[in-house]
Amino acid sequence: MDLSLSTRNVSGPSGDRTVVEVGGEIDVYTAPKLREQLVELVNDGSYHLVVDMEGVDFLDSTGLGVLVGGLKRVRAHEGSLRLVCNQERILKIFRITGLTKVFPIHTSVDEAVNATD
Amino acid sequence: MATVELRFSAQPEHVRTARLVAAAVARRAGVDEAVLDEVRLAVGEACSRAVGLHRSNGVLTPVRVVLTEEEKSFSIEVGDEVPGAGVAAADAVGVPGARDEAPAEEFDDADGEDEMGLAVIRGLVDDVEVRAGEEGGVIRMTWPTTPAVALP
Numbered sequence: 443m444d445l446s447l448s449t450r451n452v453s454g455p456s457g458d459r460t461v462v463e464v465g466g467e468i469d470v471y472t473a474p475k476l477r478e479q480l481v482e483l484v485n486d487g488s489y490h491l492v493v494d495m496e497g498v499d500f501l502d503s504t505g506l507g508v509l510v511g512g513l514k515r516v517r518a519h520e521g522s523l524r525l526v527c528n529q530e531r532i533l534k535i536f537r538i539t540g541l542t543k544v545f546p547i548h549t550s551v552d553e554a555v556n557a558t559d
Numbered sequence: 560m561a562t563v564e565l566r567f568s569a570q571p572e573h574v575r576t577a578r579l580v581a582a583a584v585a586r587r588a589g590v591d592e593a594v595l596d597e598v599r600l601a602v603g604e605a606c607s608r609a610v611g612l613h614r615s616n617g618v619l620t621p622v623r624v625v626l627t628e629e630e631k632s633f634s635i636e637v638g639d640e641v642p643g644a645g646v647a648a649a650d651a652v653g654v655p656g657a658r659d660e661a662p663a664e665e666f667d668d669a670d671g672e673d674e675m676g677l678a679v680i681r682g683l684v685d686d687v688e689v690r691a692g693e694e695g696g697v698i699r700m701t702w703p704t705t706p707a708v709a710l711p
Contacts, residue, residue, distance in 0.1 A: 467575065500578075502604075502679070538679060539678055
């Protein structure tokens with residue numbers, strides 16, 4: 443399955459958040475598309491991102507690299523990048539690479555949008 | 560003898576094919592369903608790494624994936640043809656002595672993403688072996704299998 447991407451803006455208590463809904467497989471072939479999307483959002487001034495990974499079937503280290511790159515970009519603008527994920531097999535990849543300490547991971551888009559820390 | 564052998568040109572779009580084939584053969588070999596996700600991810604990481612190495616070093620030969628069903632185990636070997644490239648991999652997974660076997664010439668090993676790929680493999684697979692040689696590197700991963708119940 444290919445990668446699908448869609449974005450929408452949602453207002454939260456700390457301001458607008460851009461939700462990026464990702465579906466399909468994020469791997470060495472499709473990760474560049476996600477990278478382009480994140481770069482484009484930051485270039486357009488969206489510095490608070492919520493990446494919704496509930497529709498992701500597969501994630502590898504290339505995808506992790508893209509998310510880390512996105513985090514680096516938004517942080518340069520004092521922004522944030524939060525993830526939404528409840529899938530154990532995807533969470534496992536964040537755990538074994540130690541990235542659960544780097545990304546705030548939420549159980550729903552609402553929770554991520556309303557996070558204020 | 561290999562159960563299934565796969566060669567694909569070093570293009571990112573073919574890594575998915577390698578994942579699908581590896582998971583299908585692993586399932587048939589009796590690898591536990593719960594572990595198939597790990598097989599898929601680990602073989603994908605190893606193939607992504609090999610594709611990256613071939614491309615960054617201008618190697619035009621295909622990436623090789625060898626799937627072997629043994630009596631109580633299932634193994635996958637992913638081989639690249641970049642001389643010495645396995646050295647960093649061996650170091651990363653802590654294989655002693657690997658560096659001594661590697662040729663001395665310069666090679667362009669991949670960047671941080673490569674290390675993250677290896678970290679994922681190491682985190683997922685208990686039995687990992689990395690070999691480096693003049694013809695390239697091989698990552699060998701092995702999983703236990705449960706023998707199929709004989710049908711009447």
